[in-house]
Amino acid sequence: MPLIVDRGADWFRSLGTEKSAGTKVVSVSGNVRRPGNYEIELGIPVRDIIYGLAGGLEPGRRVKCFFPGGSSAPVLPGTDENLDLPYDFDSMAKAGSMLGSGAIIVIDDAHSVVDVALWTAEFYRHESCGKCSPCREGTNWTVKMLDRINVGEATPMDIEVLAQMQANIIGNCLCVLGDSMAMPLGSMIEKFRPEFEDHMEAARQASEAEAAAGDLELTGSVEGAAA
Amino acid sequence: MSRPEEKFVSFDIDGREVRAPEGAMLVDGAKYGDVEIPVFCYEPKLGPPVGACRMCLVEIEGIPKLQTACSTPVKDGMVVITKSDRVQSAQNAVVEFLLVNHPLDCPVCDAGGECPLQDVAYGWGPGRSRFIEPKRHFKKPLELSPTVAIDRERCILCYRCVRYSQEIAEDHQLVLLERADHSFVGTHDGAPYVGPFSGNIIDLCPVGALTSVPYRFRARPWDVEEAGTVCTLCPSQCNVTLTVRDDNKVLRAFNRQNDEVDDGWLCDKGRFGYQTIHAADRVVHPMVRDGGTLRAVPWERALSEAVAGLRKAGAGTAALVGGEATNEEGFLLQRLLREVLGSSHVDSRPSGRLEGEHARVLARPDLSARVSDIDYADVVLVLDAEPVDEAAILDLRVRKAARRNGARVVVATSRPSSLDANAEAVVRFAPGASEAALAALGAALTGGAGLDDLARRAGAPAETVRAAASLLGAAESIVVLWGERLSHGARGPQGVAALLALMRSLDITGKEGSGLIEIPSSTNARGLREVGCLPNLGPGLVPTAGEGLAAADMPGAVGEDISALVLLQADPLRTHPDRQAWAAALDRATFVVAFTDFLGEGVLEQADVVFPAPSYAEKEGTITHPDGRLQRLRQSIGLVGEVRPQWGVLAELAAALEDKPVELLSSPMATEQMVAAVPFYAGVTLAEIGGRGVRWQDRDAASSLAAAELPDGALESPPELGDGLRLGTVLSLWTGKVTEHAPVLSFLAPQQRAELSADDARRLDLSPGDVVEVGFDGTRVRAVAALRDAVPPGSVFLVEGTRTDNATALTNGAPRTVEITRVPDAVAKGTSLPLAADAGAADASTSVAGSAEAPPA
Numbered sequence A: 001m002p003l004i005v006d007r008g009a010d011w012f013r014s015l016g017t018e019k020s021a022g023t024k025v026v027s028v029s030g031n032v033r034r035p036g037n038y039e040i041e042l043g044i045p046v047r048d049i050i051y052g053l054a055g056g057l058e059p060g061r062r063v064k065c066f067f068p069g070g071s072s073a074p075v076l077p078g079t080d081e082n083l084d085l086p087y088d089f090d091s092m093a094k095a096g097s098m099l100g101s102g103a104i105i106v107i108d109d110a111h112s113v114v115d116v117a118l119w120t121a122e123f124y125r126h127e128s129c130g131k132c133s134p135c136r137e138g139t140n141w142t143v144k145m146l147d148r149i150n151v152g153e154a155t156p157m158d159i160e161v162l163a164q165m166q167a168n169i170i171g172n173c174l175c176v177l178g179d180s181m182a183m184p185l186g187s188m189i190e191k192f193r194p195e196f197e198d199h200m201e202a203a204r205q206a207s208e209a210e211a212a213a214g215d216l217e218l219t220g221s222v223e224g225a226a227a
Numbered sequence B: 001m002s003r004p005e006e007k008f009v010s011f012d013i014d015g016r017e018v019r020a021p022e023g024a025m026l027v028d029g030a031k032y033g034d035v036e037i038p039v040f041c042y043e044p045k046l047g048p049p050v051g052a053c054r055m056c057l058v059e060i061e062g063i064p065k066l067q068t069a070c071s072t073p074v075k076d077g078m079v080v081i082t083k084s085d086r087v088q089s090a091q092n093a094v095v096e097f098l099l100v101n102h103p104l105d106c107p108v109c110d111a112g113g114e115c116p117l118q119d120v121a122y123g124w125g126p127g128r129s130r131f132i133e134p135k136r137h138f139k140k141p142l143e144l145s146p147t148v149a150i151d152r153e154r155c156i157l158c159y160r161c162v163r164y165s166q167e168i169a170e171d172h173q174l175v176l177l178e179r180a181d182h183s184f185v186g187t188h189d190g191a192p193y194v195g196p197f198s199g200n201i202i203d204l205c206p207v208g209a210l211t212s213v214p215y216r217f218r219a220r221p222w223d224v225e226e227a228g229t230v231c232t233l234c235p236s237q238c239n240v241t242l243t244v245r246d247d248n249k250v251l252r253a254f255n256r257q258n259d260e261v262d263d264g265w266l267c268d269k270g271r272f273g274y275q276t277i278h279a280a281d282r283v284v285h286p287m288v289r290d291g292g293t294l295r296a297v298p299w300e301r302a303l304s305e306a307v308a309g310l311r312k313a314g315a316g317t318a319a320l321v322g323g324e325a326t327n328e329e330g331f332l333l334q335r336l337l338r339e340v341l342g343s344s345h346v347d348s349r350p351s352g353r354l355e356g357e358h359a360r361v362l363a364r365p366d367l368s369a370r371v372s373d374i375d376y377a378d379v380v381l382v383l384d385a386e387p388v389d390e391a392a393i394l395d396l397r398v399r400k401a402a403r404r405n406g407a408r409v410v411v412a413t414s415r416p417s418s419l420d421a422n423a424e425a426v427v428r429f430a431p432g433a434s435e436a437a438l439a440a441l442g443a444a445l446t447g448g449a450g451l452d453d454l455a456r457r458a459g460a461p462a463e464t465v466r467a468a469a470s471l472l473g474a475a476e477s478i479v480v481l482w483g484e485r486l487s488h489g490a491r492g493p494q495g496v497a498a499l500l501a502l503m504r505s506l507d508i509t510g511k512e513g514s515g516l517i518e519i520p521s522s523t524n525a526r527g528l529r530e531v532g533c534l535p536n537l538g539p540g541l542v543p544t545a546g547e548g549l550a551a552a553d554m555p556g557a558v559g560e561d562i563s564a565l566v567l568l569q570a571d572p573l574r575t576h577p578d579r580q581a582w583a584a585a586l587d588r589a590t591f592v593v594a595f596t597d598f599l600g601e602g603v604l605e606q607a608d609v610v611f612p613a614p615s616y617a618e619k620e621g622t623i624t625h626p627d628g629r630l631q632r633l634r635q636s637i638g639l640v641g642e643v644r645p646q647w648g649v650l651a652e653l654a655a656a657l658e659d660k661p662v663e664l665l666s667s668p669m670a671t672e673q674m675v676a677a678v679p680f681y682a683g684v685t686l687a688e689i690g691g692r693g694v695r696w697q698d699r700d701a702a703s704s705l706a707a708a709e710l711p712d713g714a715l716e717s718p719p720e721l722g723d724g725l726r727l728g729t730v731l732s733l734w735t736g737k738v739t740e741h742a743p744v745l746s747f748l749a750p751q752q753r754a755e756l757s758a759d760d761a762r763r764l765d766l767s768p769g770d771v772v773e774v775g776f777d778g779t780r781v782r783a784v785a786a787l788r789d790a791v792p793p794g795s796v797f798l799v800e801g802t803r804t805d806n807a808t809a810l811t812n813g814a815p816r817t818v819e820i821t822r823v824p825d826a827v828a829k830g831t832s833l834p835l836a837a838d839a840g841a842a843d844a845s846t847s848v849a850g851s852a853e854a855p856p857a
């Protein structure tokens, strides 16, 4: 502020890009080594923020995806192409997300996208005021489906239903809270569908194995009793 | 605010050009083009839309996102699409979301077959659900109150019931608790949702989440038929639909919206009071007194005994007509008295005498407002009446006017009113001093000469009178709801004169959308007055040759001029002042004929002949609303037991007394004769009245009422107030047969309460809940002391019409001062009153006002 007063609006406008002039305070969180708030000149590459200012990821980790503007922004996968995007309003919108609040959340490859989806959905289910149907029921249903994927009781069709449900929420709510869950969730399913499917399949096999083990145990105990 | 003019605009919907009123929401506008847009939360009766359920999404050209048709007003040239794939998929989506947590237990749900959720799911839903997760669970059905059950699993959280409680009934009891998908409807502290209008939420709920306790599991829609008629349990005369099974049993009553009458609401008395129709102790046979007790007899015997008794009494017969009588019944009864028996002693008012000139002036079309004028009035003046207790549905109307259209409410009453909280000015005058209060208001409007003296005589602070007068004086339109009570008693005529003088100073006849609406003391009081049930006025408010005795003068004349009494659905021991005088009169009368549906103590002990009275569900005929609207009662069920049509019995009695054959053969013939006798009803037909009613003031025949101008003579000086504790008596929505014979309402039966100020209680060393005796000399009534801060010191209020300890024992039409003494605990235990220390818990109709006040000190 004092700088703007001191040097004038033109100076401020000379920073940043043509359409996203000036600077912005971004808040970087998630799997970075130096999370915090940084004032950046709009238009610098995302990579510079995550790897420069925020200190990069733990050794050996890659960016799996990041929320460019708060947890309600569609995620962008951590491809070189995306990391090289200039961090400004236009570029984020063109990439299919948004700069929003400027809260960059970085997820590394140690995390399952299904877990990220679940955390996000749980947060929005909790925040939903419950007044309009798509948001109230959609956030709740989404959480329940993700839970089901996690315990191995889902089929590939469920992922399709989950994706369609996000589309059914977007644009149909009374306020933007429903969209705030559905946009990132939708993007996660769209961009990481194979991972969803793998996760689901793994969970299903694990639960089958567990069930089998349970059966064995049961048989064992029956035998034991007979002995 | 003045009544808005309707302007039409055109817009395009699904490729069709449609004209609809400007400002209408798209959902309603679409109907002009026969396009139905599904809704759940939208209900115009509830006020501005909330756009919560998202069921009504449509596409509007030029707007990228889908819009809610319930909250988007139509605009000229708008292009709307309701049938695109995009809209359809949004509709599918919303139905699917709504069904996520809905149990789909239609086969055991009361709403099944008449459920908007079913209809919308079939019409606009995807047809199948993809939700296989566990649904949310609540304890199944719980009593939200003794009358309404709640099944929270079925609730689709549309907010209708909550908005109703907050913004229509303004009882602020229902809320949405918690948030997100665990939201649920409840009350703040889990207390039952009890209020005079609570049952409306049953009609509002678009699913089976809120159901009627007495109707639950009684029938399915295909087992029943619906019959439209009018509730006759109070002067509001709400239009109702009765659900009838097997042509002979009323199972339910719900609203039949008529915006000129009820706005689509019912009170709980009207909604659940139908249970009295099938009460086990209802009188359904004619009876005669035989060896001291009443015994059921064949009609012929009862009729011949009645004929003999009346023939003997002849001109010495007097009749009281109760408010549940129809215009036809009242007309036939007064004709029986006047033309057959030669007596003019017939009265439909409980007390006082209405002067002929006053009656005609009060009926002037330009002096009367219609109910819907309340909606748009600048100022609504509530005068010596408590709408919620006396004409319940008008209470909601006044609240609506204030909340939605910014009407300023002025309350001028003795007893604190439940509308005080909505009022911009309150004049609280001493019980019985309405005449002085009106004169004081008049003085304040015309320069203020004598105001202080008049205000003192009214027992009201002069500055409150001034504040009220300045609101009235500045108003462009005024609707006055005035209680018939102010015309009662010995100084009734002076009270009416003061009212008319005030109307003159306000120039009310010159103001658009302004006028009076009388809140009469009983349902059809207006109609009965107009068809000739007054001792001084025949049909059409025309003076009669000889004047009969008014109700108040009848008891004194029994044994002299009067020997026989006819009670047409009237019970003077309940509703008329001076209970002892009436009890003695019934005892002294040589012959008493009563038409009644229940045996009150007077009838039980004194009637010689009892004719069973049909309930409103069994009647065919007309009644007249306080605003002049003739309404039709339609017979909805077969006559119960041995009941016969009352018009027919009256016609038969008249014919037998004259030794003529019965000429009146049908109810429409009775209507025709009644209409022909009242010049300003001339030409009204049953077809014209139809299901919506017709105000006679709006018809050409109205000009045949020869009424004088508003009088401009000087007013008499009202009497000084006496010293001592002044007794005011009030009506309660819950006295009478509904709480005594409709089981589901019995929990609301009022016990006698003496409402007094904390000051007086302290002075008299009384605490809330004390059993007290209120009275004078030897006459006393027992009551439970209730402290109410808003009661001005010097006044005490009792309820009229209670089953025991009726306040009418203490009234005789003149202002009365009383003493209050506490009944020692030991003695109190043996009384009829429960010794509950809950006198602070007001009965339901007053709890709204009561709870707004600070707890008694």
Ligand code: SF4
Residues within 6 Å of the ligand: B154, B155, B156, B157, B158, B159, B160, B161, B162, B185, B204, B205, B206, B207, B209, B210
């Ligand atoms: S109980 Fe009925 S009216 Fe109330 S919110 Fe639920 S569905 Fe709506």
Ligand code: SF4
Residues within 6 Å of the ligand: B231, B232, B233, B234, B235, B236, B237, B238, B265, B266, B267, B268, B269, B270, B271, B391, B392, B393, B394
């Ligand atoms: S307000 Fe009066 S007329 Fe209306 S439902 Fe209640 S009792 Fe009946």
Ligand code: FES
Residues within 6 Å of the ligand: B038, B039, B040, B041, B042, B050, B051, B052, B053, B054, B055, B056, B057, B068, B069, B070, B071
């Ligand atoms: S009807 Fe329009 S949002 Fe509910």
